[in-house]
Amino acid sequence: MKPHLSPYVGFHKDVRGVRGLWERFNAGLLDLEERRTPYQQMLLGEWQRCSALGVDVAMTKGRRLSDSEFRLRREAEQLLLETSVPIVQDVSRFLVDVPGIMILTERTGTVLHITGDPAVRERAASLTGIVEGSHWDELTAGTNGMGTALSKGQPVHVYATEHFCEGWHSWSCAAAPIFDSDGQTVLGIIDFTTVESDFRDQALGLTVSVAKSIQARMALHRELERRRLLAAFSEAARRYPHDDMIVVDHAHRPVIHTPNERCRQIVERWGPGGCPGGFGVQAKIEVTAPGQAAPIGTLVLLAKPSGYQKVFRQEDRPPPARTTAVDAVARFGDFMSCDADTRRMFEELERIARSDVNLLIIGETGTGKELLARQVHACSPRRNEPYLAVNCGAISEHLMESTFFGYVKGAFSGADPRGRAGYFESAQGGTLFLDEVGELPPAMQAALLRVLEDGSFQRVGSCETRRASCRIIAATHRNLEQLIAEGRFRQDLYYRLKVVQRSIKPLRERPCDIPLLARQFAESLRRKHQLDELTITPEAYEALSRYNWPGNAREVRNTMEAAVLCSDGVITVDCLPPEVLRPISPEAPPAEGPAPGEGMASVREYERQIIVGMLRKFRKVNQVAQALGMARSTLYRKFGELDIRPADYTGGASGEADGA
Numbered sequence: 001m002k003p004h005l006s007p008y009v010g011f012h013k014d015v016r017g018v019r020g021l022w023e024r025f026n027a028g029l030l031d032l033e034e035r036r037t038p039y040q041q042m043l044l045g046e047w048q049r050c051s052a053l054g055v056d057v058a059m060t061k062g063r064r065l066s067d068s069e070f071r072l073r074r075e076a077e078q079l080l081l082e083t084s085v086p087i088v089q090d091v092s093r094f095l096v097d098v099p100g101i102m103i104l105t106e107r108t109g110t111v112l113h114i115t116g117d118p119a120v121r122e123r124a125a126s127l128t129g130i131v132e133g134s135h136w137d138e139l140t141a142g143t144n145g146m147g148t149a150l151s152k153g154q155p156v157h158v159y160a161t162e163h164f165c166e167g168w169h170s171w172s173c174a175a176a177p178i179f180d181s182d183g184q185t186v187l188g189i190i191d192f193t194t195v196e197s198d199f200r201d202q203a204l205g206l207t208v209s210v211a212k213s214i215q216a217r218m219a220l221h222r223e224l225e226r227r228r229l230l231a232a233f234s235e236a237a238r239r240y241p242h243d244d245m246i247v248v249d250h251a252h253r254p255v256i257h258t259p260n261e262r263c264r265q266i267v268e269r270w271g272p273g274g275c276p277g278g279f280g281v282q283a284k285i286e287v288t289a290p291g292q293a294a295p296i297g298t299l300v301l302l303a304k305p306s307g308y309q310k311v312f313r314q315e316d317r318p319p320p321a322r323t324t325a326v327d328a329v330a331r332f333g334d335f336m337s338c339d340a341d342t343r344r345m346f347e348e349l350e351r352i353a354r355s356d357v358n359l360l361i362i363g364e365t366g367t368g369k370e371l372l373a374r375q376v377h378a379c380s381p382r383r384n385e386p387y388l389a390v391n392c393g394a395i396s397e398h399l400m401e402s403t404f405f406g407y408v409k410g411a412f413s414g415a416d417p418r419g420r421a422g423y424f425e426s427a428q429g430g431t432l433f434l435d436e437v438g439e440l441p442p443a444m445q446a447a448l449l450r451v452l453e454d455g456s457f458q459r460v461g462s463c464e465t466r467r468a469s470c471r472i473i474a475a476t477h478r479n480l481e482q483l484i485a486e487g488r489f490r491q492d493l494y495y496r497l498k499v500v501q502r503s504i505k506p507l508r509e510r511p512c513d514i515p516l517l518a519r520q521f522a523e524s525l526r527r528k529h530q531l532d533e534l535t536i537t538p539e540a541y542e543a544l545s546r547y548n549w550p551g552n553a554r555e556v557r558n559t560m561e562a563a564v565l566c567s568d569g570v571i572t573v574d575c576l577p578p579e580v581l582r583p584i585s586p587e588a589p590p591a592e593g594p595a596p597g598e599g600m601a602s603v604r605e606y607e608r609q610i611i612v613g614m615l616r617k618f619r620k621v622n623q624v625a626q627a628l629g630m631a632r633s634t635l636y637r638k639f640g641e642l643d644i645r646p647a648d649y650t651g652g653a654s655g656e657a658d659g660a
């Protein structure tokens with residue numbers, strides 16, 4: 001953190017003496033032999049710097065941004081505004097009898113918000129041009145509260161004639177920086193301005209404490225964002241277990257990375273200027289937060305180091321079956337199968353990959369559509385270009401066009417002021433994977449059709465036509481022909497997407513893959529949890545094979561994860577969740593993707609399984625809390641939410657009497 005108070009500006013209320021110095025400085029009449037106090041030397045240093053920067057000493061009004069420029073700047077600082085304004089307004093209400101105004105600027109010195117005494121506000125606006133949208137960095141306005149606090153990165157008080165420009169000589173400005181969570185980056189300034197004669201000694205302390213309150217609230221937001229990024233990383237690490245990835249935050253600083261030497265070295269070289277280069281990137285996926293237009297961070301998926309495929313095949317081949325004989329296992333990238341139809345499909349897909357035509361993959365949820373798409377890209381001539389996976393069902397309808405096609409600056413409120421490329425541009429030359437394509441709304445279907453027909457599109461807010469040159473692989477768990485019959489999906493788009501179409505069989509139709517996947521997931525979990533040995537009993541294999549897996553491979557993976565957590569190196573029937581053990585009626589309809597609300601229910605059930613499994617394993621609540629990395633109070637709240645009675649699983653001991 002920066003030191004609190006600077007000795008160099010403020011608190012010397014010698015208006016006349018300083019005015020004399022200022023006049024002689026500007027008239028070039030300073031006596032070089034004259035002895036000066038450190039305070040005077042500091043002021044002269046400040047003014048000399050402003051003079052060298054070419055600041056007009058005779059300025060009487062601050063520079064104002066154009067309305068459109070100001071609008072963009074406000075939009076870019078949405079979070080700072082939403083966090084600061086309530087605090088600033090709250091404090092201002094209590095500044096009774098202190099005629100002053102409190103000013104919030106953003107990181108470059110543009111005033112975002114002013115509140116406080118109406119008479120002072122009016123005077124500041126009419127005499128000096130201190131209004132929302134005016135700009136007060138030192139380069140523009142010389143030594144002044146906001147600009148000097150910004151350039152020094154510490155609290156300052158600029159009093160009356162200490163200002164470089166004559167136009168500000170009647171004001172007193174105390175200002176303090178608001179720092180980002182790194183304690184270094186200045187996010188904005190809080191300034192308290194009064195006319196010179198109304199100056200209060202406490203003004204600087206006031207701005208420091210308001211700035212710190214804002215800082216604390218911003219830090220909380222950042223922490224929430226960081227947690228979202230960590231969750232996005234965990235999800236991606238599960239989805240792409242054989243990829244290296246680095247997650248960076250809103251300011252492009254690394255937050256977390258795959259725990260290996262390659263990523264560690266890249267992150268070590270990461271400087272303040274961002275990504276160090278020298279490594280390939282196969283995809284960048286922006287992470288967003290609900291209700292926030294600007295992304296909170298990015299998931300950078302690194303290109304595979306050369307020779308990866310070979311190493312991967314050697315190391316990751318699952319050990320031979322211990323209890324269940326399986327047919328020859330074939331792999332298509334990370335997708336494994338011993339089912340004859342599926343193995344044939346792998347061979348076809350290798351040929352299709354080389355042909356560059358659009359591909360439509362049909363399959364129930366969790367069958368591995370994304371896995372196949374990635375491997376098609378990896379086998380295609382575009383393998384060294386970006387691969388971008390987009391879940392069409394997760395993009396809100398009003399952001400869809402700008403997300404796919406990008407936008408130019410000023411296109412809409414909440415937009416990045418620099419404009420942004422859309423998915424078609426980001427995937428230029430590579431592959432764009434449109435997951436859940438059946439969820440596209442009609443307007444977006446029409447827009448997509450146009451790109452697929454003539455390859456052209458425009459960024460939102462621009463007339464300039466751009467050309468898309470990426471291959472499209474689309475996927476859905478829906479019956480698109482039925483959607484067409486119901487008028488919910490365009491037939492012409494369907495034909496454009498399904499130049500070649502392949503369907504992945506659900507897991508219940510390729511039962512030989514159930515033990516294969518169970519063993520494969522158990523093996524990677526064994527490595528993840530650093531267990532020496534992990535076996536699955538024949539009874540557990542049998543139970544797994546009897547179940548019909550509506551959630552397909554993803555459900556197998558989740559079930560195995562919960563089972564590993566509650567096992568002691570041996571996965572028995574007791575480690576499996578009740579629904580796997582429940583007899584399934586043969587008429588049970590196949591899963592058609594989650595029904596509304598079903599996703600939440602399965603997340604809940606999954607959480608429940610994990611906690612119950614851990615209770616069975618540890619039999620002590622405090623150990624479960626420790627293993628899950630949560631506070632005991634949070635765990636007890638979860639017990640309530642998930643309807644878990646710890647005593648049922650801790651051998652009769654109550655939650656509190658278990659040694660917790």
Ligand SMILES: Nc1ncnc2c1ncn2[C@@H]1O[C@H](COP(=O)(O)OP(=O)(O)OP(=O)(O)O)[C@@H](O)[C@H]1O
Pocket residue numbers: 238239334335336337363364365366367368369370371372435477517520553554557
């Ligand atoms: N045959 C397989 N071999 C190994 N892992 C698989 C296989 N099929 C799927 N998986 C794994 O199962 C999980 C789900 O796969 P994926 O996300 O590709 O499915 P999806 O069909 O795209 O799902 P959704 O329709 O919900 O988007 C992933 O962790 C993936 O690695």
